[in-house]
Amino acid sequence: MSKMHVKMTVNGKPVEGLAEPRTLLIHFLREDLNLTGPHIGCDTSHCGACTVDLDGKSVKSCTVFVAQANGAEVTTIEGIANPDGTLHALQEAFREHHGLQCGFCTPGMITRAHRLLQENPNPTEAEIRMGISGNLCRCTGYQNIVKSITAAAEQLASMKEAAE
Amino acid sequence: MIPGAFDYHRPSTVAEAVTLLADAGEDGRVLAGGHSLIPMMKLRMATPETLIDLRHIDELRGIDENGGTITIGAMTTQAEMIASGLLADVCPILRETALQIADPQIRNLGTIGGNVANGDPGNDLPALMQALDAAYVIAGKSGSREVAARDFYEAAYFTALQDGEVLTAIRIATPPAGHGWAYEKQKRKIGDYATAAAAVLLTMSGGKCASASIALTNVGDTPLFAEAAGAALAGTDLGADAVNAAVAAAEAIAEPAEDGRGPVDFRIKVAGQMVRRGIARAASRAS
Ligand SMILES: Cc1cc2nc3c(=O)[nH]c(=O)nc-3n(C[C@H](O)[C@H](O)[C@H](O)COP(=O)(O)OP(=O)(O)OC[C@H]3O[C@@H](n4cnc5c(N)ncnc54)[C@H](O)[C@@H]3O)c2cc1C
Numbered sequence A: 001m002s003k004m005h006v007k008m009t010v011n012g013k014p015v016e017g018l019a020e021p022r023t024l025l026i027h028f029l030r031e032d033l034n035l036t037g038p039h040i041g042c043d044t045s046h047c048g049a050c051t052v053d054l055d056g057k058s059v060k061s062c063t064v065f066v067a068q069a070n071g072a073e074v075t076t077i078e079g080i081a082n083p084d085g086t087l088h089a090l091q092e093a094f095r096e097h098h099g100l101q102c103g104f105c106t107p108g109m110i111t112r113a114h115r116l117l118q119e120n121p122n123p124t125e126a127e128i129r130m131g132i133s134g135n136l137c138r139c140t141g142y143q144n145i146v147k148s149i150t151a152a153a154e155q156l157a158s159m160k161e162a163a164e
Numbered sequence B: 001m002i003p004g005a006f007d008y009h010r011p012s013t014v015a016e017a018v019t020l021l022a023d024a025g026e027d028g029r030v031l032a033g034g035h036s037l038i039p040m041m042k043l044r045m046a047t048p049e050t051l052i053d054l055r056h057i058d059e060l061r062g063i064d065e066n067g068g069t070i071t072i073g074a075m076t077t078q079a080e081m082i083a084s085g086l087l088a089d090v091c092p093i094l095r096e097t098a099l100q101i102a103d104p105q106i107r108n109l110g111t112i113g114g115n116v117a118n119g120d121p122g123n124d125l126p127a128l129m130q131a132l133d134a135a136y137v138i139a140g141k142s143g144s145r146e147v148a149a150r151d152f153y154e155a156a157y158f159t160a161l162q163d164g165e166v167l168t169a170i171r172i173a174t175p176p177a178g179h180g181w182a183y184e185k186q187k188r189k190i191g192d193y194a195t196a197a198a199a200v201l202l203t204m205s206g207g208k209c210a211s212a213s214i215a216l217t218n219v220g221d222t223p224l225f226a227e228a229a230g231a232a233l234a235g236t237d238l239g240a241d242a243v244n245a246a247v248a249a250a251e252a253i254a255e256p257a258e259d260g261r262g263p264v265d266f267r268i269k270v271a272g273q274m275v276r277r278g279i280a281r282a283a284s285r286a287s
């Protein structure tokens, strides 16, 4: 079947390409746009390694057709760092608090946490655990991931206070 | 896993969607959140040649309550159901159930309409809709009709939806103030379908149960409206005999398949246990 012309804004930049409608968003991001941050862990909508932001909401990009994302705004892990290239507070916190071991789940985990902290800037531990319940990690046991997200939330709150 | 190829359409009105669906014939399907359909297409268990994406049809979204009827647009996402202050006030079991579906990412795209139209006995909302005696509003080429949730499910993946029809909304009579509710679901982990689950709604009056409605998830080919279980509670003080009778009536209609969630007898007992817990929690919330 014929390819369609797709346009979207990815990490703030307009992009376009030709793709079959059935192309999964994760494949378009990784193979057409060379954004290999979001990973394919399970390909069955379970693990969350492919998590990206689609129009301001966390989604699993292995379960979205590129046709559905046509015209959308997408943010991947590549778009999370600060504009000056320094690490985002979440990325710093994952490094500082050992929120990763092999790192495979980390792009999805941080992209999800990034959205979670915008929805709920001051989450309880239980809210963090529920918030990342669609993201699996085989290494850390989650303990340090929760610690990292908590620390980032505190850091972001104090940065916000300092700016005010 | 690469799904089969298809033509993609993005209509902006229901009328347009219905026309596109009619033109596509039997190989056309509507696409809602895609979180049941895309996994099935990856496995080539579904191979539609035309997909009609309903996500950009504004008239299919939104939640309101008017004159004692709650209306929820079919494309309202499960996350929007959870976020709705109105639903939390007038019919909190909707939120309680939606929170037990899958995980946050999936609920951001998965819709109420897709969940009830899908016909998978594992879906959580169909049994709830039966317990609430909801009606599904369905649009087709020749106009609109309503089908009760209790009459909608025929077998796994077979429903009263005909080729060319689109589910547009779900209507629910607002439950009376002070009603009790509970959706009890046993699952192995977050993101798993139920080993068994039960939706329980009841009203109390002068220390007695005035009415009760119970339905079961994932213990049959379809969701099961446990009419006799509800009837066993009505008029009683919800004492042990009444609750045991309701549990026995629910277990009597459960016909689960054996799968990774356990053998048949176990899943029947889990269904009974979910009913027992559901009655207790619903009663504790009723006033
Ligand atoms: C990992 C995972 C875990 C899950 N866990 C659960 C769970 O615990 N409980 C649960 O209930 N669900 C669960 N789901 C399923 C999820 O809730 C789906 O979102 C839902 O079943 C389908 O809704 P959708 O909007 O994604 O529909 P789609 O996948 O887009 O559509 C499903 C089917 O319904 C049809 N359809 C959709 N909308 C309409 C309409 N308006 N009119 C006519 N036909 C329509 C489609 O043509 C298709 O055949 C899970 C899914 C995944 C991937």
Ligand code: FES
Pocket: A039, A040, A041, A042, A043, A044, A045, A046, A047, A048, A049, A050, A051, A060, A061, A062, A063
């Ligand atoms: S690769 Fe998308 S959820 Fe695992």
Ligand code: FES
Pocket: A099, A100, A101, A102, A103, A104, A105, A106, A136, A137, A138, A139, A140
């Ligand atoms: S750090 Fe290895 S999977 Fe999470």
